[in-house]
Amino acid sequence: MLQRRPRRNRKNEVIRNLVQETNLSVYDFIYPLFVSDSVKDKFEIPSMPGIYRFSIDSILKEIEECLKLELKIFALFPHISDALKNNQASESWNENGLYLKTIRKIKHTFPECVIITDVAMDPYSSYGHDGVVENGEIVNDKTLEILGKMALAQAQAGADIVAPSDMMDGRVGYIREILDENGYTNVSILAYTAKYASGFYGPFRDALDSAPKFGDKKTYQMNPANKKEALIELELDTLEGADMVMVKPALAYLDIIHLFKEHSNLPIAAYNVSGEYAMIKAAGQKNWIDEKRVRDEVLLSIKRAGADIILSYFAKEWAKDNFNK
Numbered sequence: 379m380l381q382r383r384p385r386r387n388r389k390n391e392v393i394r395n396l397v398q399e400t401n402l403s404v405y406d407f408i409y410p411l412f413v414s415d416s417v418k419d420k421f422e423i424p425s426m427p428g429i430y431r432f433s434i435d436s437i438l439k440e441i442e443e444c445l446k447l448e449l450k451i452f453a454l455f456p457h458i459s460d461a462l463k464n465n466q467a468s469e470s471w472n473e474n475g476l477y478l479k480t481i482r483k484i485k486h487t488f489p490e491c492v493i494i495t496d497v498a499m500d501p502y503s504s505y506g507h508d509g510v511v512e513n514g515e516i517v518n519d520k521t522l523e524i525l526g527k528m529a530l531a532q533a534q535a536g537a538d539i540v541a542p543s544d545m546m547d548g549r550v551g552y553i554r555e556i557l558d559e560n561g562y563t564n565v566s567i568l569a570y571t572a573k574y575a576s577g578f579y580g581p582f583r584d585a586l587d588s589a590p591k592f593g594d595k596k597t598y599q600m601n602p603a604n605k606k607e608a609l610i611e612l613e614l615d616t617l618e619g620a621d622m623v624m625v626k627p628a629l630a631y632l633d634i635i636h637l638f639k640e641h642s643n644l645p646i647a648a649y650n651v652s653g654e655y656a657m658i659k660a661a662g663q664k665n666w667i668d669e670k671r672v673r674d675e676v677l678l679s680i681k682r683a684g685a686d687i688i689l690s691y692f693a694k695e696w697a698k699d700n701f702n703k
């Protein structure tokens with residue numbers, strides 16, 4: 379007779395639940411939101427069904443709905459008209475600009491929510507790059523000065539966490555110093571630590587109209603072939619004072635999430651990016667896959683790999699489907 383029968387632990391749903399190793403909770407999620415200066419109410423992004431560019435008023439409604447579902451943490455991104463873009467991203471520290479105004483309004487209306495701001499030049503850059511462009515190159519140290527101004531303006535507007543997504547060298551330390559010098563020692567830094575030069579960002583660039591106007595982002599975002607290099611970025615961001623570290627994208631990089639889990643005591647975040655969302659939505663719409671089942675499997679896999687925090691466009695619908703369960 380067989381002595382070992384692993385199937386005994388799978389024999390009914392109650393026992394399966396009892397021995398389940400990984401569970402998702404609404405508290406694991408961060409929900410990305412897009413605010414736009416050129417929509418009346420909201421505009422659905424064609425390559426991201428169910429995800430919108432919001433006006434300030436409609437983003438407040440969206441947040442109110444999320445708060446009722448216990449989803450309280452938002453990563454906010456700006457969609458800016460081309461006329462306001464330039465090589466210095468100067469709109470990013472304009473106090474009366476859309477982004478900073480939105481942060482103030484959200485924090486004033488819903489003090490209980492947590493706002494994570496994006497520190498990067500691309501939404502405001504006439505070149506669609508994450509850094510200052512000179513002679514066709516992305517200049518690191520001049521970009522740091524801009525990121526510093528941007529992060530400080532966001533902290534002044536009420537950001538709880540600033541999240542540099544640009545991949546310039548030294549930006550975490552630079553931003554930490556500026557925040558501290560100005561009394562914002564309580565503002566946290568969520569670092570996009572291992573951010574790969576990925577094809578999975580396409581729909582996001584549609585959402586923000588932020589695709590690079592020339593070249594690609596391979597001189598600053600990481601080569602998808604590299605793993606050890608992610609540990610160098612992890613070491614630097616940790617030394618420079620990151621409070622949380624992120625791997626992005628998530629699905630093609632589950633090994634990197636696992637690597638971070640083994641090598642770091644900081645909370646690990648993973649960004650389930652726009653292209654990962656779009657693939658599941660598109661196949662679901664064609665009835666080629668069972669969308670919700672695949673969604674839940676993918677989200678679970680990200681947590682199982684070692685992520686403590688998941689940024690996902692699925693956050694709200696997951697919260698809705700699992701509310702009070």
Ligand code: PBG
Pocket residue numbers: 498499500508543544578579580581582583595650651652653
């Ligand atoms: C750029 C930025 C990108 C995303 C977040 N911040 C894309 C890029 O590097 O061009 C992508 C997020 C997503 O695809 O969901 N600072």
